Amino acid sequence: MTALLEVRDLTVSIPSRFGEFTAVNQVSLEIDAGEIHGVVGESGAGKSTVGSAIIGLLESPARISKGSIRLQGDELTSLDETDYHRLRGDRISMIFQDPQTSLNPLLSIADQLIETIRQHRKLSEEDARRQAIELLAETGIDSAEQRMNDYPHQFSGGMRQRVVIALALCTDPELIIADEPTTALDVSVQKQILGLIRDLAAQRKVGFLLITHDIGVIAEITDRVTVLQHGKVVETGPTAAVLGSPQEPYTQALMAAVPRLDRRLSRFRNIVSVETRMEGENLWKIEGASASHASNWLLGGDKVARHAPVAVGRATERADNALLRVDDLDVTFGARRSWFSRTPGLKALSGVSLHLHRGEVLGVVGESGSGKSTLAKAIVGLAPTSGGSMQFNGSPLPDGRHRPRSHLVRRQIQMVFQDPYSSLNNRRTVEAILTEPLLFYKLASKGADTRRLVASVLELVEMPQRAMLKYPHQFSGGQRQRIAVARALMARPDFLICDEPTSALDVSIQAQILNLLKDLQSNFGLTILFISHNLAVVRQMADRVVVLRRGQVVESAVSETFFNAPQADYSQQLLRETPSLSLLGTPV
C-alpha cells in the first residue's frame, strides 16, 4: 500500500545576500491515511517550511531545489500555479496557528464556509449551508445552525479554532497540515482541540501533518514523529519509540530539556548547546573581570543584610516575616467617573492575597486573562491598584501612582520580561544597557570599575565578556534573555519578578535559562516571583504555588503538595489537561 503523502529528499533553498541558505535539507517522510504525523523541532529547524513546501505556499525567494512530494502517487513539485491552486483546499488543507487572524473578521462564519464549499464543488447554496452546519456540529460547535451567522469575533479562541478546522474540512481533503494549531490556546482548550484532531483522523481517515515545537503535544496525539534540526531529519519513527527511548544525542538532549510535570529536577542536565559561539569570542577580557567578582559584588558590601538561602522544603504557608505581603489587592482597568456617567471598568485582580519569604520562589500560574501579569505590574508599580495593600520588607509599599521615583523598592524589586526581543533597547549597546542601573542607582561610579562589573555579571550569566560591545539584535532569544537577567542583577535586587521568562524560548534554551535562574537563586538567595502558564516549568522552579483564575486566588499551596494532591477543582483540571509525558517512561 502506498502512503498518502510521500516526501523524498525535499530540499528548500533560500537565496539571500549572504549566499544560498538551505532551510530544509533532504527531508523524507511518509504519512498514511488517518495518521497524525508530528514534525517537531526548535525555531529555525525548518518545520513550517516543510509544511509550506507541501502545500505549495513557499514564500519567494524560497524554492524547492531538490526532491519530490507525492500525494497518493501524484507528483506535486512539477505542478504549475493554477493546478496547485485547485489542489489546495481540495486535497490538502491547512490550519494555522492563530485563529484570530486566519478567519476574515468581516464575513460571517456561514459566508466563509459556504463560499469555500461552493468554490470546490457544484452545490446549491442550500446544500452548501446544510453541509456547513453538519461540519460545524462535527467539530463540536453547539447549536451550529444558530451560530452560523455569527462573526468570528463572537467566538472564543478555542471555538474559533474549531471553525478553522471546519473550514479546512469542508472540501473533504485527504491531508491537513496543522501548523502549531494549539500554540495560541490555553491548556484546557488545547486538550479539546487535540482530541478533535484525533477523532477526525480516526473517523475521516484524513492524514494530519502536525507541526509544533511542543513535545507535550507530540506525545499526546501523534502516531509517528519526525525530529528536525537545522533543516535535517534527526530521527523519525513511532512516537512512543522516538520520545521514549531516543537514539540520537540531539533527541535525547531535547527530551532531557523538557520540563516534566511529574517530577522536579534540581537541574537540567545533558543539554546540547545549540548556540554557535564565534571563534575567539571568549578571548576578549577585561582585566579583573570574572564571575566570582560579580558574585562577591552581589553578595557583599551591601547595606542590606543578605540572608542565607532558604532550603527547599522549608517553605511554609505562614505569612509572618514575609518579604512581600499582598493583602486583598484589587486592580481595576478602565474605570472612569465623569459628571455624566460612571464606568465600572474591568476588574483584573480582586482580593488577591499572597506573601513571599526571603529566598523563596513563588510560582504564579493561571490561564491567559487570569491576571498573572497584572499582579506583577501592580507590584512593580506599573499598574495602579484600586484596593488592598502591599508590604515590602515590613514597610508599606505604595502603588504605582504614589510611589516616588526615588523609592528604595525601585532598586530592590527587578523584573525579567517575557519577550526578550522587546525588553532590550535595540539602539543601545549591551554595555550601555547594563551600566544604566549601576549609574542610576549610584551603585558604582563611571569608569573602569563599572566596566569590570558589567563584564563580570555577563560572565555570571554565562555570556562572553565581549558581548558588552555589541547590540541586542546581534544575539539570539536565549542570549537576550540572559542579558535581561544580567540587567536585573545589576541593580543588586532582593526580589526578582519573572513574567513568563521562558515562554518565548525553545525548550533547550528554556532549560538553560531555568538552570541559570536556579543557580542565581541558590547562590544569592534571591526571592523570585515566577509567573508562568506552563505548570511543568513552575514545578521545576517554585517552592510554593499560587493559582489564579479570573483575578482571584483559587489555591495556594506548597509546591510538592500542590502537584501531588491539588485541592481546588480548577487546579485538578489544570493539572489533568497539561500534556504529560508520563506515557514515555522515565528519562535519563
Added chain:
Amino acid sequence: MIARFRRYAIENELLHLFLHNRVAQLAAFIALVMIGGAVLASFVAPTDPYDLASYDLLDSLLPPSWVEGGDPRFFIGTDDQGRDLLSAILYGTRLSLTVGLLSISFACVLGVSVGLTAGYLGGRFDAFVMRIADVQLSLPAILTALLIDGIARGILPQQSHDDLMIVVLTIAIGLSLWVNFARTARASTFVEKNKEYVQATEIMGMHPVRIMLVQILPNILGPIMVILTVDLAVAILLEATLSFLGVGVPPNQPSLGTLIRIGTEYLFSGEWWIVAFPSLTLIVLIVSVNILGDFLRDALNPKLR
C-alpha cells in the same frame, strides 16, 4: 580596509540596498554636486552677485554663450541687471538650501518634541496638541507661511526687514511643516512606549524626560529621517514659492525663487534663459532629494521588501 567595507556593506541593510539601487546613487550624486556647488559658491562662482561693483547694466539680458549674441564671460547668460546667471544660481541655491535646511530642522525639533511628549504622556495633553495639529493641517502650508510672513512684516521695523527675512522665512516654513513630524513621532512613540524595555526603565523610576530622550527617541529616528528628507524638498519648494510671490528673501539676495520671478517677466520677450536655468536647477534638486527620500522610506520599511 576594502574587505572590511565589503563585509560592512553586506551586513548593513541600508548600505547594501543603496549599493544596489542605481537611481538612488544617481540622485545622491546629483544632490551632492549641487550641495557642493552651493556650499562652495564663493569659490566656484565666476562673479559675486552680492558685489554691486562686479556687474554692469550694459551686460544685462545677454543670452547663453553658445547662442548668437552670447558673451563667453557669461556661460548661461545674464539677468536684467547684468548679473552672471550661473553665479546667481550658485548663490541662489545656497540661500535656498540654507533656508530649507534651517526651516526643516526647526520643524523637526518642534514636531518631534511635541509628538514624542504627546505620544508618551497621552491623555489631555495629547488630545489638545493633536487637535492643534489637525487645525494646522487643514490650512495649506503656503497660507500658514504667508500669514506668519505677513505678521512678521507688520510687527518688525522697516529697516530690519532685510536682515531678519531669513529668520522669518525659516520660522514661517518651519511652522507650516511641523505637523508631519509630530504625527509620525507620536505614532512611533505609541508603539515604543508599550515595549518592555521602556517599562523596565519606568520600573526603575527613571525621569520621564530621560526615558523619552534616551530610550525612545533613538528608536523612532528611522521614520523621522524619512520625513526629514521628503519634507526637505517641500521646504525648499516653499521657500522658492514665497520668494516667487515676492514675500521671501529680499530681491538683492538672489534665491532660486526670486530668480524665477525675475525670469517670468522676460519670458515673453524672448529672454527664456533667465527663467529656464533657475527652474531647471530647482526641479533637479527637488527630484533628486525626493528620490533619496523615497529610497530611505522604502529601505527602512521592512514590509516593502
